[in-house]
Amino acid sequence: MPYLVHSAEDRASMLATIGVKSMDDLLVDIPESLRLKALNLPDGLSEFETMAHVSSLAAQNRLYPDRLTFRGGGVYRRFIPAAVAAVTSKPEFYTAYTPYQPEASQGTLQAIYEFQTLIAELTALDVSNASLYDGATAVAEAAMMAHIHTERNEVLVAGYLHPEYMDVLRVFSEGRGIKVRKGSEPNAKTAAVIFQQPDFLGLLVDVRGLTEAAHRAGALAIACVDPISLAIVAPPGEYGADIAVGEGQQLGLQPSYGGPHVGFIACRRELVRRLPGRLVGSAEDALGRRGFVLALAAREQHIRREKATSNICTNHSLCALAASVYITYMGPDGLHQIADVSFRRAHALAERLGRLPGWERAFPEREFVSEFPMRVPNAPAMLRKLARKGILGGLNVQRWFRELKGVVTFTCTEVNDPSAIDELMGVLES
Amino acid sequence: MTEPLSFESSRPDAPGPRLPAAAVSAPGPLDLLPKEARRATPPGLPRLSEPEIMRHYSRLASMNYSISEQFYPLGSCTMKYNPVANEAAAAMPGFAGLHPYQPEKTAQGALELMWRLEQALCAVVGVERVTLQPAAGAHGEWTALRMIQAYQHSRGEHRDEVLVPDSAHGTNPASAALSGFKVVEVKSGSDGRLHLADLASKLSPKTAALMLTNPNTLGLFEREILDIANLVHEIGAMLYYDGANLNAFMGICRPGDMGFDAVHMNLHKTFTTPHGGGGPGAGPVGVKAELVPFLPAPTVERSNGHFSLDFKRPQSIGRVRSFYGNFGMLVRAYTYIVAMGGDGLTQASKDAVLSANYLRTLVAEDLHMAHDGPCMHEFVASAEQLSHDGVRALDIAKALLDRDFYAPTIYFPLVVPEAIMVEPTETENKATLDAFAKAIKEIVAEARANPQAIHEEPRKLPVGRLDDVAAARRINTYLLGRSDDPVLRWKPPGRAPVEAPV
Numbered sequence: 001m002p003y004l005v006h007s008a009e010d011r012a013s014m015l016a017t018i019g020v021k022s023m024d025d026l027l028v029d030i031p032e033s034l035r036l037k038a039l040n041l042p043d044g045l046s047e048f049e050t051m052a053h054v055s056s057l058a059a060q061n062r063l064y065p066d067r068l069t070f071r072g073g074g075v076y077r078r079f080i081p082a083a084v085a086a087v088t089s090k091p092e093f094y095t096a097y098t099p100y101q102p103e104a105s106q107g108t109l110q111a112i113y114e115f116q117t118l119i120a121e122l123t124a125l126d127v128s129n130a131s132l133y134d135g136a137t138a139v140a141e142a143a144m145m146a147h148i149h150t151e152r153n154e155v156l157v158a159g160y161l162h163p164e165y166m167d168v169l170r171v172f173s174e175g176r177g178i179k180v181r182k183g184s185e186p187n188a189k190t191a192a193v194i195f196q197q198p199d200f201l202g203l204l205v206d207v208r209g210l211t212e213a214a215h216r217a218g219a220l221a222i223a224c225v226d227p228i229s230l231a232i233v234a235p236p237g238e239y240g241a242d243i244a245v246g247e248g249q250q251l252g253l254q255p256s257y258g259g260p261h262v263g264f265i266a267c268r269r270e271l272v273r274r275l276p277g278r279l280v281g282s283a284e285d286a287l288g289r290r291g292f293v294l295a296l297a298a299r300e301q302h303i304r305r306e307k308a309t310s311n312i313c314t315n316h317s318l319c320a321l322a323a324s325v326y327i328t329y330m331g332p333d334g335l336h337q338i339a340d341v342s343f344r345r346a347h348a349l350a351e352r353l354g355r356l357p358g359w360e361r362a363f364p365e366r367e368f369v370s371e372f373p374m375r376v377p378n379a380p381a382m383l384r385k386l387a388r389k390g391i392l393g394g395l396n397v398q399r400w401f402r403e404l405k406g407v408v409t410f411t412c413t414e415v416n417d418p419s420a421i422d423e424l425m426g427v428l429e430s
Numbered sequence: 431m432t433e434p435l436s437f438e439s440s441r442p443d444a445p446g447p448r449l450p451a452a453a454v455s456a457p458g459p460l461d462l463l464p465k466e467a468r469r470a471t472p473p474g475l476p477r478l479s480e481p482e483i484m485r486h487y488s489r490l491a492s493m494n495y496s497i498s499e500q501f502y503p504l505g506s507c508t509m510k511y512n513p514v515a516n517e518a519a520a521a522m523p524g525f526a527g528l529h530p531y532q533p534e535k536t537a538q539g540a541l542e543l544m545w546r547l548e549q550a551l552c553a554v555v556g557v558e559r560v561t562l563q564p565a566a567g568a569h570g571e572w573t574a575l576r577m578i579q580a581y582q583h584s585r586g587e588h589r590d591e592v593l594v595p596d597s598a599h600g601t602n603p604a605s606a607a608l609s610g611f612k613v614v615e616v617k618s619g620s621d622g623r624l625h626l627a628d629l630a631s632k633l634s635p636k637t638a639a640l641m642l643t644n645p646n647t648l649g650l651f652e653r654e655i656l657d658i659a660n661l662v663h664e665i666g667a668m669l670y671y672d673g674a675n676l677n678a679f680m681g682i683c684r685p686g687d688m689g690f691d692a693v694h695m696n697l698h699k700t701f702t703t704p705h706g707g708g709g710p711g712a713g714p715v716g717v718k719a720e721l722v723p724f725l726p727a728p729t730v731e732r733s734n735g736h737f738s739l740d741f742k743r744p745q746s747i748g749r750v751r752s753f754y755g756n757f758g759m760l761v762r763a764y765t766y767i768v769a770m771g772g773d774g775l776t777q778a779s780k781d782a783v784l785s786a787n788y789l790r791t792l793v794a795e796d797l798h799m800a801h802d803g804p805c806m807h808e809f810v811a812s813a814e815q816l817s818h819d820g821v822r823a824l825d826i827a828k829a830l831l832d833r834d835f836y837a838p839t840i841y842f843p844l845v846v847p848e849a850i851m852v853e854p855t856e857t858e859n860k861a862t863l864d865a866f867a868k869a870i871k872e873i874v875a876e877a878r879a880n881p882q883a884i885h886e887e888p889r890k891l892p893v894g895r896l897d898d899v900a901a902a903r904r905i906n907t908y909l910l911g912r913s914d915d916p917v918l919r920w921k922p923p924g925r926a927p928v929e930a931p932v
Contacts, residue, residue: 001774003511003702005859006781014788014860018804023780026787026804029651030683039681040553044771047515054765058524060539062532073531074752081447083480091498092491095512098708100504100839102898103891104831107494108707111487114436117919121473127918130708133565136752144608167749171726175576175609204467232459234469247752256520257540258530258753259565260710272909272918278708281917283901286886289432291893295901295918301568301604302842306613311604314566314698318706328436328483332475333446340459341452348456367463387533395531418453 001044064392067420070349072371072411073200073395074135074162074247075255078228078338079414080326084252087325094318098278102293108317109292112280115324122230122327123244124237125266130278131320132263132312135247136165139194139224140172141310142243142265145274146192146220147178148309155192158184158210160199161224163400169194184210186217192243193217196224197233201397201409202346202371203363208239215240220271227251227264227323229369231332231339236266243267252326253319262319273299276310338414342370346412349421350374353410356428362407371411373397379408382428389427431892433489437920440476447480474922493892494707495836501862503789505808505839505851506599506647508677508699515769516702516762525761530753534738540757541737544730547764548714554775555676555693556686557716563726563755567674570694570713571605571641576747577717577724578639578668578692579609584724584745589638589667595624597648597843599674602641611638618845622648622801622810624658633665639692643672644685645806647843647851649786651678659689668692668721673713676700677855678783678807681776691718701763712759726750781856782807785863789854792867796874800846808853810846816874819881823848828895829873831888835866 006014011023020026027035045053066077088094092107099105099112112130119128132138143155155178157166166180173180178191186193193214197207211221223236225246236244249261267275273296281295301308330338350372353359362373376382379396386393394408401407412421452458459468478486495502502509520526528540548560564570575592582589592606595616603613614632619625623646633640640662644652652658662669671690677700679685685693697703698711705711717725727746728739739754770778783806790799790809797811813823827837827850839851854863877884888894907913915921 001777002769003513003857004774004777004781005857006784010860011781011784014784018784018787018791020787020804023784026783027682028804029653029806031653031656034656034683034687036681036683036687039772039776041550041767041772041775044769044774047769050765050769051515051519053768054519054543054761055522055524057539057543058519058522060542061524061528062536063523063527064529064532066527069529071529071531075530077529079449081480083483086484087487087491089517090488090491091512092494092496094496094517094704094706095498096494096496096707097502097504097507097509097705097836101495101827101831101837102896103828103888103893104495104500104836105493105707106892107490107492110433110435110490110493111707113919117435117437118475120919121475124471124473127916133569133710133756134752136749137565137569162752164749164752168751171576171748171750172608175572175579177610204463208466230469230473232469233463234467235473238470239466254526254758255529256526257528257537257757258755259751260756260758262710269909269911269916279918281901281905283896283898285894285896287894289893291432291896293896293898293901295898295905300600302600304604305600306603306607308600308604308607311568311572311601311608312566313568313599313601314705314709314711316565316706316710317708318704319710321707325483325487328476328478328486329447329480330475331444331446331477332472333477334449335475336472337449341450343459344452344456345454347462348452348454351456367467369459387536392529392532414450417450421454 002047064390066415067417068390069392070410070416070424071392071395075258076250076411076413077415078250080252081329083329084322084325088318088322093321099294102291106291109280111321111324112317113292115320116280118324118327119264119266122227122235123266124235125244126269127272128264128266129275130280131315131317132265132277133316134259134261134263136168138245138263138265139165140169141276142222142245143169143173143178143192143194144176145243145271146222147176149271149274150191150219152189152191153177154179154181154189155194156186156190157182158193158195159205160201161194161196162200186214186219188217190217190219192220192222194222198226198229198369201373202368203366204368211240228339231335232343233369242271248323251323253322260316260319262316262323274309277312277315341414342412345416346370346372349410349412352425370413371409373407373409375406376408379406386427391424391427433486435920436476436478436486439482440478442477444477444479500834500836501858501866502836503838503852503854504836505853506674508853508855510702510855511857512702512704513766516765519765520758520761538737541730543764544760545732545737547760548730550767551695551714551716554680555695555716556684557693558719559722559725560714560716561725562714562760563750564713564715565751565756566709566711567694567696567713568601568605569750570715571601571672572608573726573750574670574692574694574715575605575609577721580724580747581721582638589636591636592638593632593640595642597646597845598641598643599672602672622650623652626654626657629658630661633661635665637665637667639668639670641670641672643675645675645678648801648810649805649808650801651806655688674699675807678779680779681772682779692721697759697763702766703759703762710756710759712756778856785854785856785858789852789863789867793870796871808851811850812846813848813850816877817848819878821877821881821884823850825884826850826873828887829884830869832890833869835869
């Protein structure tokens with residue numbers, strides 16, 4: 001059987017050493033009535049047959065080429081340097097556990113420490129944690145922080161937050177008895193004002209106004225941000241937001257039907273003790289050598305149990321490693337270049353789409369970065385027509401927002417080359 | 431060996447990557463965005479060339495212990511071999527390249543895989559349905575409690591207490607608190623199992639659920655599980671299964687048959703998805719029929735050979751994460767299950783129990799066992815008898831590192847003083863188990879002969895024991911505003927602290 005190591009002789013000799021006659025003698029504590037006759041699953045397959053079966057499932061999925069994918073909505077196609085997979089597929093990284101023994105886990109710990117610094121730099125905030133599951137749970141965890149910090153029981157969501165982040169925020173908040181309200185006017189009950197920049201439609205929001213309003217009401221400002229956009233758009237720390245969260249999929253991770261990706265969270269110094277999850281800090285050994293350790297563990301579930309800031313234990317370390325490699329590969333100039341190319345391509349596409357008969361920009365008065373909403377004549381038919389030509393067109397957002405009738409968001413990144421844009425336009429014009 | 435941080439190796443003139451030009455005539459951010467919307471100061475990211483980056487990460491990798499190179503007997507963590515075929519499966523473009531908002535008819539293979547995985551997990555743990563959404567074990571625990579809560583609310587019941595054994599993982603009480611429950615602790619008896627009388631005294635009409643790990647964190651089967659289930663159900667509460675230790679059970683017995691109403695599984699433990707140095711994992715939750723209406727939406731449904739996502743679930747607790755869970759981890763776990771089959775999974779659990787008992791027998795020559803055997807897939811020893819020499823569980827752990835073994839889980843469960851929790855798993859051969867037992871024997875002998883020396887271990891690793899107390903003090907100084915060194919991140923020497931504008 002695959003992956004098992006004992007021979008029949010090994011098993012017999014181990015039983016003899018233990019001093020029992022059979023395997024059943026080791027299972028005596030399990031009541032007879034509970035013993036399973038047989039597991040109701042087919043017998044195992046050879047690796048060849050297993051992979052043939054799994055490949056046949058993969059083959060039933062339609063793969064749209066990166067360059068012909070204009071759909072985003074929280075998951076984006078981007079160029080992923082080969083360096084990323086080369087690092088994350090090192091077994092020393094992917095088969096290690098959470099670094100409980102720091103002396104034997106310096107690789108993971110230092111990589112996390114670098115990730116924390118990279119995210120703090122990108123968001124222009126003081127401290128980042130070691131990662132969270134995804135953007136949605138990051139928003140929810142930030143809301144919990146605000147609730148604990150302000151001792152207030154309501155969070156306000158301003159504008160178009162990703163609808164799935166909104167759903168997760170609601171489910172998390174209900175558990176803690178926190179009310180989630182939509183709107184942009186905080187009051188004395190408001191723990192935090194939460195906004196997404198750019199918002200779910202790709203549009204820039206008045207983050208400075210919202211942050212000031214939050215602070216006037218004694219609430220925290222939580223910014224959910226697109227990490228690539230931060231190369232060109234003001235980061236949360238520059239406009240005084242207290243907590244920045246976001247989804248890091250664009251930083252070197254495949255779409256993978258929605259996961260695993262990586263959430264991030266960073267905050268101001270005053271809030272560090274409220275952070276959920278792992279934090280890595282630097283320390284020294286007896287010889288004065290620098291190393292890295294899990295820090296501020298007194299916030300966490302294994303020490304604080306029911307009084308912990310969060311229940312998170314496993315986070316998304318390997319995805320955070322991918323993000324670190326990606327950001328380090330790009331460097332400040334590369335990241336700026338990626339953001340700039342995406343910005344220009346998206347604006348070129350928006351301009352051409354706007355010239356199609358019956359098409360117009362939704363919210364034309366608002367600026368965008370690399371995703372934007374168009375109001376189009378028969379969105380479902382248009383998207384089907386594109387799909388027939390192998391193009392994954394924009395995202396019909398009416399599914400979530402009834403008031404956005406006929407609104408489709410399109411996204412462009414560095415992978416959508418000018419000829420891909422021409423192809424898209426060619427189909428739409430025909 | 432130490433490795434500078436990428437930030438410290440950064441060179442202002444290092445050549446950056448070559449990237450595509452926009453190649454369209456369109457305005458840029460400077461043309462369109464007002465100043466207040468633009469970034470004022472570029473982020474302080476490192477500048478390194480690709481060769482330097484690759485060497486940096488290779489050197490970091492070499493500073494890690496991992497299952498690929500070392501025995502990793504971390505109790506309750508089930509560190510078994512991560513099949514490389516799983517990695518190849520998850521990397522298939524048909525899975526890795528799939529956008530979550532593709533039309534369902536273009537993602538039939540992904541949906542079928544999820545549906546089949548759900549069926550397989552139902553068979554292993556004995557439940558009606560499984561949600562694949564939770565991203566980790568703790569996330570699964572909390573999801574299950576939310577379902578239990580929603581079910582009880584739907585019946586007009588408002589139960590606000592969750593019972594947790596004193597031997598439980600810390601995530602149990604934390605997940606309960608996060609769901610708004612009051613946590614009530616139940617004691618373990620002298621035999622290491624749940625104390626039935628104490629349980630009975632704590633159950634009340636306020637009890638929503640009992641969270642139980644079986645085998646428990648001492649590696650012991652809860653022999654009175656059927657009585658426990660009766661007591662819990664009689665009072666109208668539910669029984670929740672923490673699947674951390676499921677690796678003992680596959681094909682042997684099922685939590686569902688024991689009376690558990692909700693069951694979480696860690697795909698990154700039992701089903702071989704790699705732990706990644708701390709995730710990503712996946713923590714699916716299985717439920718009995720009465721909880722099915724409350725499963726997170728969407729679920730995957732099959733009808734006439736067509737697979738679809740069902741979002742219309744009026745009683746659902748809602749969504750617990752974006753999209754459909756850690757799909758890439760689901761592909762890995764499914765690949766493992768197909769390769770192993772019912773026969774292979776059963777043998778895996780049997781071997782896990784056999785290996786644990788074998789290693790327990792060997793280690794018992796040198797360390798006191800917390801409880802009588804047989805154990806299931808793991809055992810808990812205690813280093814308490816060495817404490818008069820000033821030797822602690824921590825010292826044994828560090829000495830093992832110097833002998834090229836990762837350390838067992840220590841100081842957990844909390845109910846055993848100086849606990850050393852060992853879980854060998856089914857993928858370590860007899861020679862490795864023998865070598866580990868021999869190492870323990872040598873360490874205990876050396877500790878008795880020269881207790882001072884063991885405090886200096888490990889000596890052979892990139893760093894020795896790190897002073898986390900001093901680090902905590904420095905962090906505290908920073909948090910109090912008395913220092914500009916956050917300790918939790920790198921800062922260029924002499925640079926002004928990053929402060930939010932007032």
